[in-house]
Amino acid sequence: MRVSGNTSIHHEGTALLGTSAVEAPVVVTSASMEERLAPTLRRLRMRPGTLASLAGIEERRWWGEEEDAAQGAARAGRQALEAAGVEPGQVGLLVNTSVYRANLEPSVAVGIHHALGLPTSALNFDITNACLGFVNALTLAATMIENGQIRYALVVDGEDARPVHESTLRRLSAEDATRRDYTDAFATLTLGSGAAAAVLGPAEDHPGAPQVLGGVSRARSSAHELCVGSNDGMVTDARGLLEEGMQLVGDAWDDARADGWEWKDMDRYVLHQVSTVHTRALVERIGIDPERVPLTFPRWGNVGPAALPMTLAAEAPSLRPGDRVLCMGVGSGLNTAMTEIRW
Numbered sequence: 266m267r268v269s270g271n272t273s274i275h276h277e278g279t280a281l282l283g284t285s286a287v288e289a290p291v292v293v294t295s296a297s298m299e300e301r302l303a304p305t306l307r308r309l310r311m312r313p314g315t316l317a318s319l320a321g322i323e324e325r326r327w328w329g330e331e332e333d334a335a336q337g338a339a340r341a342g343r344q345a346l347e348a349a350g351v352e353p354g355q356v357g358l359l360v361n362t363s364v365y366r367a368n369l370e371p372s373v374a375v376g377i378h379h380a381l382g383l384p385t386s387a388l389n390f391d392i393t394n395a396c397l398g399f400v401n402a403l404t405l406a407a408t409m410i411e412n413g414q415i416r417y418a419l420v421v422d423g424e425d426a427r428p429v430h431e432s433t434l435r436r437l438s439a440e441d442a443t444r445r446d447y448t449d450a451f452a453t454l455t456l457g458s459g460a461a462a463a464v465l466g467p468a469e470d471h472p473g474a475p476q477v478l479g480g481v482s483r484a485r486s487s488a489h490e491l492c493v494g495s496n497d498g499m500v501t502d503a504r505g506l507l508e509e510g511m512q513l514v515g516d517a518w519d520d521a522r523a524d525g526w527e528w529k530d531m532d533r534y535v536l537h538q539v540s541t542v543h544t545r546a547l548v549e550r551i552g553i554d555p556e557r558v559p560l561t562f563p564r565w566g567n568v569g570p571a572a573l574p575m576t577l578a579a580e581a582p583s584l585r586p587g588d589r590v591l592c593m594g595v596g597s598g599l600n601t602a603m604t605e606i607r608w
Contacts (some may be wrong), residue, residue: 357415457566537594
């Protein structure tokens with residue numbers, strides 16, 4: 266019995282018809298965050314500037330008063346449908362993949378379903394799997410399309426880092442905050458807000474559209490306690506998360522060839538956006554060309570599950586027919602997923 270290895274899924278009839286990214290409007294610089302924490306940093310004798318110098322994040326975004334994360338996800342979904350040329354009434358599946366949720370129930374998906382005017386026949390629900398939810402939803406949607414259960418699927422995500430930022434900044438501003446508190450919360454301050462969406466449909470009806478070819482996933486659940494978060498805060502063992510994550514990615518990458526995948530020379534590697542440290546470590550571990558790795562975290566931060574599709578949407582205009590794109594990332598838990606798309 267095989268107890269260690271990848272899950273490998275090959276798709277043969279799913280097209281990626283449209284993508285969209287929505288930036289949250291309020292820019293929050295790393296310098297402004299550290300200015301709020303200046304008394305704590307002085308008391309703990311810690312240097313400001315590490316969010317930019319170590320993580321590589323100059324700024325991130327918050328939603329404003331006129332639009333929240335779910336509304337942003339609905340706007341992204343509307344834009345993706347328009348780009349795909351698909352009417353709301355044709356959608357058979359809506360999946361929301363956001364980590365952030367204002368309420369435990371109902372699902373975030375139902376509000377987006379209503380906002381977009383989707384038909385009563387459209388399945389709608391949330392998938393949450395840390396930063397990999399969007400990629401997981403693509404796999405689910407492609408499988409349902411190829412099984413003939415639906416024709417078109419809409420995957421959306423809207424993240425709001427403002428609540429967790431505000432609570433973390435208040436906690437770190439307290440007079441009893443320690444150096445360990447700051448270290449544990451550092452990753453929280455790298456988070457960002459934004460929204461993304463993608464539309465998938467049957468490739469046979471859309472010749473020439475980018476095709477979702479499939480990919481691999483792999484679990485390392487022994488590391489599930491290294492990053493634990495809520496709307497009030499997130500505690501992260503940064504070193505442990507990096508080490509375990511790179512081991513997981515490396516193992517999945519090394520085994521992928523045996524599963525029929527060859528990804529050494531892709532035209533673009535669209536990674537889940539975390540930080541300079543994580544990106545450099547991943548590039549070195551699997552031996553890919555860093556020039557083919559677009560970076561959006563310096564201005565968006567880590568936008569959770571929206572980070573990868575937002576980056577893909579930003580890259581889409583520069584991609585040409587025949588280009589091979591590998592979408593890949595690691596999510597708290599730990600899980601990794603790698604999905605190939607041929608443009």
